[in-house]
Amino acid sequence: MSDKRRTFSPQLKQEAAALVLGQGYTYSAACEAIGMGESALRRWVKQLTAERSDITPKSKSFTADQQRIQALESQVKRLEQEKTILKKATALLMSDDLKQIR
Secondary structure, eight states: OOOOOOOOOHHHHHHHHHHHHTSOOOHHHHHHHHTOOHHHHHHHHHHHHHHHTTOOOSSOOSSHHHHHHHHHHHHHHHHHHHHHHHHHHHHHHHHHHHHHHO
16 A cells, blocks of 8 residues: 655645634634644644744745745855855865965
């Protein structure tokens, strides 16, 4: 038997969490309506609450603003890595030039 994990889109996760936060569903009622486990829904509600408080999650975001923030943070990290590599390469080239002059 295959153990494939079900995957849910960020949109579905946000809507499921909004059932509990915005529409007053209980966890068990929301889980029954969606057909999923309660532990996952509790995680999604916790994540959506954090995102609404402007805390960027470590996992994939639900809201468009947080997704944009994650993309920008990823880009900044990549650019900082490239900058570090260029600094090291420049230092290496400079040291080789000094050795050739002597």
